Structure formats: structure tokens, C-alpha cells
Amino acid sequence: MIKLGIPSKGRLMEDTFAWFADRGITLARTGSDREYAAEVSGIDGVALVLLSAGEVPRELAAGRIHLGVTGIDMVREKLALWQAQVAEIAHMGFGHADLIIAVPDFWVDVATVDDLDAVAAAFRRKHGFRLRIATKYHRLVREYLRERGVADYQLVDSQGATEGTVANLTAEAVADITSTGATLQANHLRMLSDGPILASQATLYASRTADWAGCDLAALMKKLGLENPDIG
Numbered sequence: 001m002i003k004l005g006i007p008s009k010g011r012l013m014e015d016t017f018a019w020f021a022d023r024g025i026t027l028a029r030t031g032s033d034r035e036y037a038a039e040v041s042g043i044d045g046v047a048l049v050l051l052s053a054g055e056v057p058r059e060l061a062a063g064r065i066h067l068g069v070t071g072i073d074m075v076r077e078k079l080a081l082w083q084a085q086v087a088e089i090a091h092m093g094f095g096h097a098d099l100i101i102a103v104p105d106f107w108v109d110v111a112t113v114d115d116l117d118a119v120a121a122a123f124r125r126k127h128g129f130r131l132r133i134a135t136k137y138h139r140l141v142r143e144y145l146r147e148r149g150v151a152d153y154q155l156v157d158s159q160g161a162t163e164g165t166v167a168n169l170t171a172e173a174v175a176d177i178t179s180t181g182a183t184l185q186a187n188h189l190r191m192l193s194d195g196p197i198l199a200s201q202a203t204l205y206a207s208r209t210a211d212w213a214g215c216d217l218a219a220l221m222k223k224l225g226l227e228n229p230d231i232g
């Protein structure tokens with residue numbers, strides 16, 4: 001059996017169901033709204049596992065699921081050497097979101113990462129502690145700022161409602177996902193103009209560590225109209 005892990009709720013789940021339905025595979029939740037059980041029809045040998053989008057990378061890396069749907073941001077944040085552990089099979093064309101850094105609107109002198117760097121040094125001298133950036137994307141933000149030579153900052157962990165941290169005075173800036181920009185605007189934040197740290201969308205991944213014996217991946221790929229991936 002190929003174990004296919006998909007997000008258990010929300011738009012990501014609905015859009016995943018629709019993406020597979022367009023290709024002749026019906027995924028459906030069974031039981032009550034609260035029961036995380038599901039079934040697959042239109043192809044044999046595939047079992048569905050419903051789980052949080054954030055857990056899909058770990059389950060793929062551990063080989064507990066063969067295939068999984070989640071955002072590119074989730075995989076690159078959670079798996080250090082993601083290419084060794086998973087293969088990107090298909091970008092699915094939904095769940096588009098950009099990981100960005102945003103600062104308060106009234107920081108009129110800060111438009112770019114270079115400006116943020118300058119302000120960060122001044123901030124530390126003035127306040128005696130490093131400028132705080134709230135995020136749940138620790139790995140991606142650290143990597144990005146290191147590559148740009150920004151060092152005078154600290155990350156503050158925020159697993160949700162990240163844009164609220166500035167008004168709550170627990171951070172001076174945020175690094176989070178944005179789609180329409182409405183949440184940033186409502187919280188009086190403005191993204192830096194350098195472009196996103198990462199452009200994410202929902203993606204179908206295959207595990208390189210799972211035991212594929214007895215799994216007919218070729219049949220599934222054919223049904224989905226995709227090339228057979230090299231998962232080594």
C-alpha cells in the first residue's frame with residue numbers, strides 16, 4: 001500500500017481533494033467531521049493518512065508515509081537536507097504564499113534588508129538588546145539573514161498570530177507567510193521590498209526513505225499524468 005499523507009482540514013485539504021479528483025482519484029473523509037478517517041477510490045493500493053501540514057515533512061523523512069502534500073515552506077523549514085529525504089513530484093498550483101519579513105509601517109527609513117541591518121545595529125546600541133523578529137520559520141529566516149550579513153537580531157518563537165507580536169511589544173519585526181497581504185495591513189506592518197525569502201505553494205512530495213516494496217508508484221503516477229520520479 002502507498003501511504004499518502006494529506007492535510008486534515010481547511011483549504012489545503014479541500015484543494016488537495018479537488019486536485020486528485022481532477023485526475024480521477026476520489027479522496028474523501030469518512031465518519032464524523034471530527035473523525036480523522038478517510039478513503040480513496042479510483043485507484044487501488046493507495047491508503048490515505050490525514051495529518052497536520054506541519055507534520056507531513058517529518059513523516060516523509062521518517063518513511064512513515066510514501067507520499068505527502070504540504071507547502072514548500074514546511075519542507076524547507078523542517079528538513080535540514082530536504083533533497084536527501086524527499087523528492088518534489090508536482091507543484092499543485094494552490095496554497096500560494098510568500099515567506100517575508102515585515103516591519104512596522106512607521107519605520108519609514110526601513111525598506112530593504114540592508115536598511116533593517118542598519119537599524120538593527122542602532123537598535124542594539126540604544127536598547128542594549130537585539131532587535132526581535134517573531135517567526136515560526138527559524139531555519140529559513142536565519143539562513144536568509146546570514147547570507148545577507150545581518151547578525152544584530154534575535155528570533156522570537158511565534159507559532160501563530162505572529163503579526164500581533166509587534167503590537168503586543170514582544171517583537172519589533174516579523175517573518176511570516178503572506179498571501180493577500182490583508183493580515184500585514186491590518187496589523188500596520190509592511191513587508192521589505194527585497195522580494196520573498198521563499199515563494200511557497202502546495203506540493204506533492206515522495207519519501208526517499210520509505211520502504212517502496214510492493215507499492216505500484218508507476219500506476220499512480222500514470223493516473224496522475226506525471227513522470228515517474230527518481231526517488232533513488
Ligand SMILES: Nc1ncnc2c1ncn2[C@@H]1O[C@H](COP(=O)(O)OP(=O)(O)OP(=O)(O)O)[C@@H](O)[C@H]1O
Pocket residue numbers: 012051052053054055070071072073074095096097177178179180200
Ligand atoms: N494565508 C495563506 N494562504 C495560502 N497558504 C497559506 C496561508 N497560510 C498558510 N499557508 C500555507 O499552508 C500550509 C500550512 O500552514 P499552517 O501554518 O496552517 O500549517 P499547520 O500549522 O501545520 O496547520 P495545523 O493548523 O493543521 O497545525 C503552509 O505550507 C503555508 O504556506
Ligand SMILES: O=P(O)(O)OC[C@H]1O[C@H](OP(=O)(O)OP(=O)(O)O)[C@H](O)[C@@H]1O
Pocket residue numbers: 159160161162163176177178179180181182183184
Ligand atoms: O496575507 P494573508 O492573506 O492575510 O494571509 C496571511 C496569514 O495567513 C496565515 O495565518 P493562518 O490564518 O494560517 O493562521 P496562523 O496565524 O495560525 O498562522 C499566515 O500565518 C498569516 O497570518
